[in-house]
Amino acid sequence: MAIKATIYKATLQIADMDRNLYGEHALTVPLQPSETEERLMVRLLAYALNVPMDDLHGTLQLARGMADADEPDLWHKDLSDQLLHWIEVGQPDDRRLAKACGKARRVSLYCYSHSAAIWYAGIANKITRLRNLDIWQLPHTQSQALAAMAQRSMQLQVSIQDGHVYVSDGNASVEVLPQRLWQGGA
Template sequence: MALRATIYKADINVADNDRGYYGSHAVTVARHPSETEERLMVRLMAFALHADAEDTLAFTRGLSEADEPDLWRLDLTGAIQQWIETGLPDDRRLMKASGRADEVVVYAYGRSADIWWNGIKNKVSRARNLKVFILAPEATQTLAALAGRTMTLNINVQDGTVWVSADKGEASVEIGILR
């Protein structure tokens, strides 16, 4: 019998001073059986960092579908405006995404993120629409501790730092720019 996805519901309140965006979003996210709570919370944080009033950003099938990112923004014709990945995707995936989307954004995290970047940065140098950010492993592990099946996340962004508070505590995540 196959394992089923675990459903998480989150009310996300965003105060992004860097972009001048303030809003609330109720989201339902499926956590794949092989996905960690750390990855789930990084996906939710990425959602908050790119959310807008038009609500055009959407979670995809993610790990269940090889040709889809974790999040994307489509225009009315179905063209991909924004392709957002979390984790350490390979260079071929990023090059393919940069050909399909107007903008590709990666939030790299984990203890080997620096090694991953050093291995692929020359291979993705032609992708002009690629942005790569790195998150400290300690910060994303603290973020993972906030996960709950139902949660309210208050996310404040200022000067490249994300403060997340929930019933279980709080986390501070600095976003480093790799590219």
Template sequence: MALKATIYKATVQLADMDRNVYADHELTIARHPSETDERMMVRILVFALNAPVDNDHGALEFAKDMWDSEEPALWQKDLTGQMLHWIEVGQPEERRLLQCSGRARRASVYSFASSTSQWWSGVADKISRARNLNVWQIPSEQARALATLADRSMKLDVTVQDGTIWVGNGQHSVEVSLQRLFGNSEK
């Protein structure tokens, strides 16, 4: 018998002063049986960092990357179904990076493992022609700290100011400092 996803609910109050995006999001997260709290919380953070100002050009959504290898962790499609933003969480291989870059107007990768520098040194030279790709590193100790905020029903505040990110649940707060590994100045 196959294991089923565990459903998590998160209310995210976003105040991104760097992008002038202020919104409340009610998220339903289907957590794959093999997904860790750390990865799930990184997906929620990545959602907040990439949430559009409005959904006039399509909403940012969680995709089924853990169930379907053809999908990313998150994506934003316009109202015609064209891929605007393809977002990977983890350390995809070179082929996957070039593929996602070719499928969307914009592509992003957020790596959070302690092995990020090793992974990046193996793929960096091979993906230099992907002009619409941004690669970010979330320090592994900060990603682990995010996992401590995980709960089946969460109320999270995400604040972004001057490149620093704070994620809190009313009792605890985690500071996150993204490091750009590749790409242009847009998130």
């Protein structure tokens, strides 16, 4: 019998001064049996960093990610079901990234573990043709601090200003400084 996902509920209150975006988003997030709370929290952070200004061109949604190899962790589809933005979390291989770049207008990847630099060195030469790909690295200590905030029911305040991300749950606060490793087209 397969182990089922553990359900987490998160309310994100987002104040993104860089994009002049403010809003509250209630999310139901499944934590897959093979997934860590660190990865779950990075998915929530990726959501906050990529939520669109409005829903006139579709919405950003949690996809099946680890539960379905053909889906990302998050995706933004327009109202005609066109895939605008594919968002991955972790350290996928270059073939998965190339496949994603062929399906979506834009692809973003957020890697976060202490081995991210080694992983990136291994794929850097293989992704040079992927012009619609952006890769961000979250410092390992910061992603672990986010993981410490994980609870089955969360109220998180996310403030973004000048590329700095501040996440607070009322008891603790974490500053996250995403570092760009690759920018497609650059």
